[in-house]
Amino acid sequence: MKIGIFDSGIGGLTVVREIRRLMPGQPLVYFGDTARTPYGTKSRATITRYALEDTRFLLEQGAGIIVIACHSASSIASAAVANEFSVPVFEVVSPSVEQAARVTRNRRIGIIGTRATIESRVYDHKIPELLPGAVVLGMPCPLLVPLVEEGWLKRRETRMIVRKYIRPLKERQVDTLVMGCTHYPLIKDIIEAKAGKRIVTVDPSLQTALAVKRFLEASGDSAEPDSPGDERYFVSDLAPATEEIARRFLGGKIKLEKA
Amino acid sequence: MKIGIFDSGIGGLTVVREIRRLMPGQPLVYFGDTARTPYGTKSRATITRYALEDTRFLLEQGAGIIVIACHSASSIASAAVANEFSVPVFEVVSPSVEQAARVTRNRRIGIIGTRATIESRVYDHKIPELLPGAVVLGMPCPLLVPLVEEGWLKRRETRMIVRKYIRPLKERQVDTLVMGCTHYPLIKDIIEAKAGKRIVTVDPSLQTALAVKRFLEASGDSAEPDSPGDERYFVSDLAPATEEIARRFLGGKIKLEKA
Structure with missing residues (x-):
C-alpha cells in the first residue's frame, strides 16, 4: 500500500521522516504545495479547496492511503477529504490529541501552532471529548515557521521567541505541550528546554507515523510492500532554496520533482 | 486615469498609502494575492505567471496604469508584464535605484529585502548602470515580513533581528540603505535607528508614488480625476486577520473585497 502524504510545503517531511524510520521500505509519495504555501494564513474555504486538490494529485500517483501532514489542513479540511474520497485518511491532529490525553496528569494541556491551527480551536474541541x-x-506562534525555515535552529533570537510564546502556558500550569506544527520537531530541543522538565511534549509527526503503522499492521498491508523503496517527492514550485530546506526536514538527501 | 496596484499580499498598501497622500482623490484599484502569498520564496516562472494574472485582473477592473508594488515581482516579472500589456507599468525597484544613486556620496549602497529580491541581484545590476x-x-532579511505581519513593530526581538541584519552592511560602510520590501516602512524607525545617522534610507513606497505622480502630471492625467475617491481593494483570499493587518499597512480604515 503506497502512502500519500501532503503538506502546504516541505514541513510535512518531518512526518515522512518518522514514517521511513518506523516503516522502512514502505512505498510513499509526497506532495508539498510550495506554490501556495503557507496555508496557515488562508481562509477555511481556500484551505479546504487546496487540500482536496492535493489529495487528488496523490491518488493519481497511486496512493492508497492519505496522510494530511499539514496542521492547518488537518484542523480544517480532514473531514472534507474523508468525505470526498474513499481511501483511509490520516491527519496529524487526532493522534496528537490521543497522546496528549494519555500523558497528561493534571488535565491542563498547552498547544503551540500557527495562527490558523490555534484559531481553528480543533484541540479545544477534541481533547475534552476524550478527556x-x-x-x-492554545498559543499561536507564527514566527516559529520562518525561524525554522531560515535555519535559525540554535540562535539566541529563536530561544527568546520560543520562551516568550511558552511562558504564558507554563504560568497556567500545563503539564503537556503539543507541538502543533510540522516545523517544530526541528527546534524540539529549544521547545523542551523552555518548557522545562515538568512538561511532557507531544510530537505529532511521530504520533501520526505510529497511527499509520498500527493501521497498516492491522490491515495486513505492512508486510512486504509491493515495491519497497519506491519514494517520490513532488512540489508545486521548486525555488533554489527549497531542496536545501527539504533536506533539513527529512534529515537526509532528497530529490524533489516539480508536479 | 485609474491606477491599478498589485502585490503578493497586503504589503503593497504602503505604496497605496503614499499614492493617496501625494495624489488625493486619484481613482485606484488594488489587488493583493493573499491566496498565494508570499511570492518571495517562489520560483521565477511562478512569480512571473502570478504577476501576469494579477495585472490582467486589474486591467479588467479598469486600471489604465499598473504599479507592481511587490519587490519580488518587480525584480523578476516587470519586463514580462510590460511586454504582455500595452499600458504604462511602474514598479518599486527602478525609482529606488534612481534615488539611491542620487543620494549616495561614497557609492556604497546596501539593500535589505526578502531572499527572492536579494537573490534576483536586480539592484546589483541596475545601480552600477546609473552609477x-x-x-x-544585499542582505536577505526573511524574518522581517513575519515580524511586521505579527505587529511586533516595537519589540525587542525585532530590534535585535534588524540590528543583526544591518550590522554587516554598516561594517562594509554603506552610506545608503534601500528598504527593499513593502513591509519595511512599518519598522522604518527601527531600521533608521539601527542604521545610524550616517546612513540615508530609501523608501521604495514613497519613491514609486513620486514616480507615478510625475508621470501623471507629465501626461496631463493628474488634474481632475474622472471619478475622484473611487477606490477598491481586492484580495484573492480573505482570512479573519487580513483586514486588521491591512489597516495597519494603509494607515486607516479599509474595506477588502474577495476577488
Missing part, C-alpha cells in the same frame, strides 16, 4: 474536564490552552 | 563603480551589498 472530560481537560483545560486546553 | 558606475557603485558597490551594492
Whole structure:
C-alpha cells in the first residue's frame, strides 16, 4: 500500500521522516504545495479547496492511503477529504490529541501552532471529548515557521521567541505541550528546554507515523510492500532554496520533482 | 486615469498609502494575492505567471496604469508584464535605484529585502548602470515580513533581528540603505535607528508614488480625476486577520473585497 502524504510545503517531511524510520521500505509519495504555501494564513474555504486538490494529485500517483501532514489542513479540511474520497485518511491532529490525553496528569494541556491551527480551536474541541474536564490552552506562534525555515535552529533570537510564546502556558500550569506544527520537531530541543522538565511534549509527526503503522499492521498491508523503496517527492514550485530546506526536514538527501 | 496596484499580499498598501497622500482623490484599484502569498520564496516562472494574472485582473477592473508594488515581482516579472500589456507599468525597484544613486556620496549602497529580491541581484545590476563603480551589498532579511505581519513593530526581538541584519552592511560602510520590501516602512524607525545617522534610507513606497505622480502630471492625467475617491481593494483570499493587518499597512480604515 503506497502512502500519500501532503503538506502546504516541505514541513510535512518531518512526518515522512518518522514514517521511513518506523516503516522502512514502505512505498510513499509526497506532495508539498510550495506554490501556495503557507496555508496557515488562508481562509477555511481556500484551505479546504487546496487540500482536496492535493489529495487528488496523490491518488493519481497511486496512493492508497492519505496522510494530511499539514496542521492547518488537518484542523480544517480532514473531514472534507474523508468525505470526498474513499481511501483511509490520516491527519496529524487526532493522534496528537490521543497522546496528549494519555500523558497528561493534571488535565491542563498547552498547544503551540500557527495562527490558523490555534484559531481553528480543533484541540479545544477534541481533547475534552476524550478527556472530560481537560483545560486546553492554545498559543499561536507564527514566527516559529520562518525561524525554522531560515535555519535559525540554535540562535539566541529563536530561544527568546520560543520562551516568550511558552511562558504564558507554563504560568497556567500545563503539564503537556503539543507541538502543533510540522516545523517544530526541528527546534524540539529549544521547545523542551523552555518548557522545562515538568512538561511532557507531544510530537505529532511521530504520533501520526505510529497511527499509520498500527493501521497498516492491522490491515495486513505492512508486510512486504509491493515495491519497497519506491519514494517520490513532488512540489508545486521548486525555488533554489527549497531542496536545501527539504533536506533539513527529512534529515537526509532528497530529490524533489516539480508536479 | 485609474491606477491599478498589485502585490503578493497586503504589503503593497504602503505604496497605496503614499499614492493617496501625494495624489488625493486619484481613482485606484488594488489587488493583493493573499491566496498565494508570499511570492518571495517562489520560483521565477511562478512569480512571473502570478504577476501576469494579477495585472490582467486589474486591467479588467479598469486600471489604465499598473504599479507592481511587490519587490519580488518587480525584480523578476516587470519586463514580462510590460511586454504582455500595452499600458504604462511602474514598479518599486527602478525609482529606488534612481534615488539611491542620487543620494549616495561614497557609492556604497546596501539593500535589505526578502531572499527572492536579494537573490534576483536586480539592484546589483541596475545601480552600477546609473552609477558606475557603485558597490551594492544585499542582505536577505526573511524574518522581517513575519515580524511586521505579527505587529511586533516595537519589540525587542525585532530590534535585535534588524540590528543583526544591518550590522554587516554598516561594517562594509554603506552610506545608503534601500528598504527593499513593502513591509519595511512599518519598522522604518527601527531600521533608521539601527542604521545610524550616517546612513540615508530609501523608501521604495514613497519613491514609486513620486514616480507615478510625475508621470501623471507629465501626461496631463493628474488634474481632475474622472471619478475622484473611487477606490477598491481586492484580495484573492480573505482570512479573519487580513483586514486588521491591512489597516495597519494603509494607515486607516479599509474595506477588502474577495476577488
